Amino acid sequence: MKGRFEGAVALVTGGAGGIGAGVALRLGREGAHVAVTDLSGSGAEVVAARVRQQGGQASAHALDVTRAEDTERVLDEVEHLAGTVSLAVTCAGIDSQFDFLDLSLTEWQKTIEVNLQGTFVVIQAVARRLKAKGGKGHIVAVASAAAKRPNPTQAHYGASKAGVVNLVRSAGVALARDGIVVNAVCPGVVDTDMTRAIHIERSRLSGLSEEESLARMIQSIPIGRIQTVDDVAHVVAFLLSHEADYMVGQAVNVCGGLAFD
Amino acid sequence: MGQRFEGAVCLVTGGGGGIGSGTARLLAAEGAHVIIADLSQDRAQQVAGEIREMGFQASPHAVDVTSQESVDRLLDDSWRDVGPVNLAVTCAGIIKIQPFLDLPAADWDRTLAVNLKGTFLVIQGVARRLVQAGRKGRMVAVSSVAGRGARADVADYAASKAGVISIVRSSAMALAEHGMAVNAVCPGxxxxxxxxxxxxxxxxxxxxxxxxxxxxxxxxxxxxxxETPEDVAKAIAFLLSEDAGYVTGQALNVDGGLEFD
Structure with a gap:
């Protein structure tokens, strides 16, 4: 498996988070220069250092994905440092738990802005540069199984991720003939800080303990165990490789059987 | 990519056909011993012979996937002669163009028998033996974009392929606790x-x-x-590999952007 991405430059947004860090480490092991980006520059630096520790190449960049000019600045930096980005994985995302009737417009807008607008900004910016250079590439957006299920306590999150699934379809078809492959993954319950935080919040809403809340969630997963970051990273790596060149605009459920369509 | 399937025994039904033989070649090149099963003993022998000439391992076997007895014989012979069949790809399928109003019930029965019942019998037969032996395995059924959309002149084929997506979901749920994953691909x-x-x-x-x-x-x-048979084969190989460990019950569109749900 080593070396599938040798010589390529990969951009990972939300690179300081659970899935983002896992993806960055995986791409680093397979030979890419990984531009680890995160709203937290110091968080990005920690993960970039881990990629370098395992013998890979990485740089760290603070990035607010909701801002097109910030994205352009980071892409300039990465291009100067390592070359044109031909692999991109959009992991930047936020979540919060609110009963539907209590969900504020502010919370709705913030979530859509980061999760959906942020994904659009990054996909478009990366694709524009690639097309201008006549280069081919692969882009994977991290959506969620929540995109395909009802989410009574996170309607904003579910809607933002459903938007990502549709955005990926449109971008996938728009860019297919330019040799830019765009797909998504829909993870389920992944063992990350974000998932832990969700269950702390849900326990506030449900009155169950945090452990009980998480345990019930895991019981509902057909495959019978919580998902690891690597479970997601393996599939992301497949979709970034030439093995997936005939897949266009798909959202692959990597969720242990929680969702289907 | 290395030898992802070293030591594995992989059954490929419809192994004499286009997608079946392309998949068998790829899996054999990555280390699997492939059982080329086909209604036509001649075609099975021809494909197995070609694979062996390339220096890889393959055995031919005649099978009628619509017959429980024939499927049982195939699996019992394979376990005895080659070893535990822990991977399977069901490619056996038929299609016939005819206007909806003229479609005879006998043709409907025949198409459903080969494409849907045949897939069920093979998945169940492989799984029964693995559960009994306490072994894990992975299976991929070949569905079609026709299973997602409307097909006026192949209504029987489309229904059979939609059925394949359903049996993949149900069997995946049933077999998850036994450490088995079942997925599908929908080629274009x-x-x-x-x-x-x-x-x-x-x-x-x-x-x-x-x-x-x-x-x-x-x-x-x-x-x-x-689409080439290799485009399909690459996605099938991924779904059979350890990297797809958390993916089960899914139907991946590998179709250049024709279908999405």
Missing amino acids: VVATEMTYAIQRMRSQDTGENPEEMLTRSVTGIPLGRI
Whole structure:
């Protein structure tokens, strides 16, 4: 498996988070220069250092994905440092738990802005540069199984991720003939800080303990165990490789059987 | 990619056909011993012979996937002669173009028997033996974009392929606790004898030139080129690999952007 991405430059947004860090480490092991980006520059630096520790190449960049000019600045930096980005994985995302009737417009807008607008900004910016250079590439957006299920306590999150699934379809078809492959993954319950935080919040809403809340969630997963970051990273790596060149605009459920369509 | 399937025994039904033989070649090249099972003993022997000439491992076996007895014989012989069948790909399938109003019930029964019952019998047969032996395994069924969309002149085929997506979901749920994963791929317009035969049948009905007809259908593919058996085989190989460990019950569209849900 080593070396599938040798010589390529990969951009990972939300690179300081659970899935983002896992993806960055995986791409680093397979030979890419990984531009680890995160709203937290110091968080990005920690993960970039881990990629370098395992013998890979990485740089760290603070990035607010909701801002097109910030994205352009980071892409300039990465291009100067390592070359044109031909692999991109959009992991930047936020979540919060609110009963539907209590969900504020502010919370709705913030979530859509980061999760959906942020994904659009990054996909478009990366694709524009690639097309201008006549280069081919692969882009994977991290959506969620929540995109395909009802989410009574996170309607904003579910809607933002459903938007990502549709955005990926449109971008996938728009860019297919330019040799830019765009797909998504829909993870389920992944063992990350974000998932832990969700269950702390849900326990506030449900009155169950945090452990009980998480345990019930895991019981509902057909495959019978919580998902690891690597479970997601393996599939992301497949979709970034030439093995997936005939897949266009798909959202692959990597969720242990929680969702289907 | 290395040898992802070293030591594995992989059954490929419809192994004499376009997608089946392409998949068998890829899996054999990555270390699997492939059982080439086909209704035609001659075709099975030919493909197995070609694979062996390349220096890889393959055994031919005749099978009628619509017969429980025939499937049991195939699996019992394979376990005895080669070893535990822990991977399976069901490619056996038939198609016949005819107007909906003229579709005879006997043709409906035949198509459903080969494409759907045949898939069920193989998945169940492989799984029963693995559960009994306390072993894990992975299976991939070949469905089709026709299982996602409407097909006026192959209603029986489309229904059978939609059924394949359903049996994959149900069997995946049933087998998750035994450490088995079952997934499907939905190929689009693949450059195989079956596709060319369809174009010939359709052109007989419409009087259109078959080449022009094929060109028109390829123009409708967002990616802009016809699919190769290798495009399908790569996705199947991924779903059979450890990297797809958390993916189960899914149907991946590998179709250049024709279908999404």
